[in-house]
Amino acid sequence: MKLTHRKIVELCPRAPFNFDATMRKPDHFPSSDNAWQPGIRWQTMRWNSEQLGLKFENTGTVGEPNIRLSIWSKNKLDSSFIDALTVEVTYRYNLQLDLTEFNRRFRSDLKFAPILRKWRGMRPLSYSSLYEYLMIAIVLQNCTVRRSVNMLQALFEHYGMSLAYDDKVLYTFWLPEEIDQSTEDELRALKVGYRAKSIKRVTAAFVNGQIDELALRTQSRDEQRAALLRLYGIGPQSVSYILTDQFHRWDEFEHVSPWEQKIYSKLFFDKNPERPVSVAKLLRFFNRRFAGYRALAVHYIWEDLFWKRTHRSAKIDWLEKLIRL
DNA sequence: CATCAGGGCCCTG
DNA sequence: CAGGGCCCTGAT
Structure with a gap:
């Protein structure tokens, strides 16, 4: 189906907002409902009985964020539809997330602060319903x-x-x-x-x-x-x-699967993935270190790792062995 | 060729 | 609460 109508709206995420680290998650498996290149994400959306083609373009910076959102559709969309869609997109993409407290909290964490600085303004999100x-x-x-x-x-x-x-x-x-x-x-x-x-x-x-x-x-x-x-x-x-x-629970961290266990063991305890640290110990560690923001902190660490893997020529050997393509 | 485990979960004992 | 089975696929 060809989408011929186009509307453009401007979105103003709360600063800091890192466009590419939010719009591209290298740990997600590739799927044909979306595409990405630096500064642009295309994403389809099935919403309120319309088939939509979205295009997000970065028109701002981390400190002064701005997004131009183009919305393609088959039928002409009225302004109330666009308004409601904007609200939904803002929720799904976490555009108003306030990272102030999170950033302050870990500013002096020797190991974590550099990752936080590098990805400042990144947020977890769901592009889907x-x-x-x-x-x-x-x-x-x-x-x-x-x-x-x-x-x-x-x-x-x-x-x-x-x-x-x-x-x-x-x-x-x-x-x-x-x-x-x-x-x-x-x-x-x-x-x-x-x-x-x-x-x-x-x-x-x-x-x-x-x-x-x-x-x-x-x-x-x-x-x-x-x-x-x-x-x-x-x-x-x-x-x-x-x-x-999907529900923005930034401290949700009750479960560690076997392959994640191996990766955390290597990252935080430099343990051979063959002999991983116990799940109970990992949970205690995350509890102490990242209490209140466990899921958010882990997201930063995880994405940092996968950005290195995907967008860098030098592969991380131990990680490659743990990811079965 | 056969065997096996994988980015879980359900069901059974 | 531990462990077997499940569909299919690629690795060995």
Whole structure:
């Protein structure tokens, strides 16, 4: 589908705002609903029954941030739609996050302060709706990066829609209603394996109104956690990502998966990943050092590591061994 | 060729 | 609460 109408709005994130470190997350697996180059992110969005092509352009600096957001659509959009969309984007992309206290708190942390300075103004975020993030979480489970990429791409091609705008062709996600009628066998044909059941059941929960993203946003962290864990196929690992990225819980850090355990052991204790530090010890360490901002601090450390990996010619050997592509 | 574990989660005992 | 099974894929 070709998107022909274009509207432009200006967004003013709260300073400090690091555009590229926010709009590009090298630890995410590549997916065809978005594209990035320095200073620009393209992102499709399925929202309020419109298929949208977004383009974020950096027109400011870390200290004086400004974004030009172009919104492509098939139908002409009225100003109330644009206003509501701006509110939603501001929430999802965390544009008003106040990092003052966080930055002050770790200014004198010898090991962490340099990373903080380097990525000053970066924030975790979700580019997606909760439903879409859950789909991403499901295709991440128990497989290699390449397989996650293939599964999501197959789902896009089967249930999503490709949008042409600004010389890009990118896919949007489907709505829960659009995949709800398909059978588990149809999904399995896309090689998602046993995840078909999770996709079906999470989708059904949205169609039946058992879960509502906007309502959840106003609830407590424990209520959010419980609601997510109630979904079939969604466990502690997926929930920890979602609580941080989607619901902005900056101190959410209750779970360390085996591969993360190896990476933290190497980073903070310089331990051979073959003989990692125990999860209990890691949790105690993060508790003491980053209390109040555990998820946010870990995000900075994690992104720093993956930026080095992706945007630097010299590979980090021990890390390469832990990432199966 | 066969075997195995992976950026989890569910279910069972 | 530990451990087996699950789909498929690439590595060995």
